[in-house]
Amino acid sequence: MMVANEDVQVAPTRGRPATLSADGIVDVALKLLDAHPKDELSMAKIARELSVSPPALYRYFPTRTSLLNAMSAAVFADFPEMPADRSWREQLLAWQNDVAAVYERHHGVMMLMGWDDQLAGPWLKVQMPVLTLLHSIGFSRLSLVETTSWFLAATVGLIRTYLAADSDGLSRSDLIEFSEGLGGLTDAQRMLVEETREWISRGDPARILNLGFEALVDGVERRLGSLQAKGHI
Template sequence: MAGVSTQENGDGDPRRAIELLWGVSAPPRRGPKPKLTTADVVQAAVTLADADDIEAVTIRRVAEQLGVSPMSLYTYVPGRAELLDLMIDHVHGELPVPGEGLGWRAALTAIAEAQWALFHRHPWLLQVATSRSALGPNSFAKYERELRAVEGIGLGDVEMDAVVTVVSGLVRATARSSLDNARLVRSSGMTDAQWWERAAPVLAAIPAADATHYPISSRVGTAAGEAHNATENPAYTFRFGLARVLDGIEALVSERQE
């Protein structure tokens, strides 16, 4: 992922995107049978985004990947915005169904872990604004599974939606930090520990930055750095934060049952 710029995908034609997502057939066209399918185009775009980033996904680049002309690609997708919708729904299809018989807490944990893994397989998902994505079958199934995990535990409908939004937001934020850190290691050629070995002596030589002036941050920062061998550990933060969110939900549900 070359950067953290956000790609807008809500300015396309929602009607056409939804038709493509749900397999609503367009009127048949005269002429030779198409060489490709819409699924071929989407898979090529996903492969391109995985290899580079979302900015690499243009009609021209996808056409090159498929060995066709850019104009011919419009036979399958109206434009880039609709293609992004199709890509998002496509990778949402990779998310597994939580195992049967799990309690709500275990089910939400499994869902969050699967989303964490999905962001690491497809980092470009973090570059796409999804609030106006045209929902397809895989995205609907994702939301349904998330809601089913907390169905009947004592939350109202709006609260159920808020719970899955909070959990997804935590996953998204910590996955972004994880991928940003990995990218920084690759671009700099140094791990966090190696970088700190260079920075620490310089900082230590500045009297105003010593532990007597910042005792709490010095103590906590040292403990965290030793525990993680890095300035931060997004995977730890993700799982620690998720557990605390679930603790809060459990406390709310328990309080209502008293």
């Protein structure tokens, strides 16, 4: 899903609408993306929402990339710094929770991390503290690249899967309906599903997500210990 840089033949409005601004366009574009993260976000759609013609938007954002960059910058502008007074484990956990908080505010944030096979600059800036921290505790060269790439991808994947950010309205895994899939299970498996169903709604979503985060940080620590034991660090 990408913002289409369309050549829509619409007669331009006379003059520049007094209420139109770059910030206003970005705000409306983000609201549309968050409300319908699966739909194509076109310049024409944004223009209709603002009651202007598409050419009016191009005065502020001449390309699709320029608008996406502005949207990405707005979403990640206030991303918190890592708490330097905590252990490296606690810093990674804080970073993961801050990314989850961005997902909860902006359900369409996934597409603002990169497009056209390019990583978005604002998202790269958000990732840099993780790269820097892992380097500071001993990872370097290939081990740094591999561990950082795995940690970042696994964190984003876990958040996206658990928070179901692509759905219309945030839905968590504790709301999943199982009945359609029961037919292919054994009697013992069906009984286990029924037993599990009773407890799903009692789980604390924040605790469940953090269990996943802790498992990923544990993986970083195991990888660090393994490299140290082999004398690679």
